[in-house]
Amino acid sequence: AQKVTQAQTEISVVEKEDVTLDCVYETRDTTYYLFWYKQPPSGELVFLIRRNSFDEQNEISGRYSWNFQKSTSSFNFTITASQVVDSAVYFCALIRNSGNTPLVFGKGTRLSVIA
């Protein structure tokens, strides 16, 4: 069975602080993909990143960075110098690389960035 755990339900930070959102996953598959999505108050889910299980390189995109560690089954997301526009619910998700299988979402972390 596959599972994604986002232990932080809600986080509040002051603007310009750095913040890390945790994601821990469980799977028996050797090939799988991990995703992060952002859901602002408007409702749509915005794709942020995809990472396959064989690529453990960390990734940086502007103020966003991701740390994938297979040894700890974690795929954490850091926002540097947070801004009010970063306020949203962030979902980590997992999908296996075979067949018609659904995307498994974590429960999400609600990030509030206060000016």
Added chain:
Amino acid sequence: DTEVTQTPKHLVMGMTNKKSLKCEQHMGHRAMYWYKQKAKKPPELMFVYSYEKLSINESVPSRFSPECPNSSLLNLHLHALQPEDSALYLCASSQEVGLAGSDEQFFGPGTRLTVL
């Protein structure tokens, strides 16, 4: 065009009404999805269409009836809904389903449904 559009944005319906939600994408994606999202919860998969054929039905009640008229359109027909069906209904699309399982899904803005 990298957009998934959904109409209507908001819908209020009674338990005896029949209504439809619409979703459209012009990215050439061959997989389309319906998700249901209750407040403060992650999206839950309802249906997956692959090449216009229903490939996954996650044990959804028959009062929800999906339809994929062509590769760009996905409908969700609603009939005799219950108040607990009130939720945000999200449509998504991706290049493929199952080929690699890896394609990111692009989501629409959702239809916020209220059943009275």
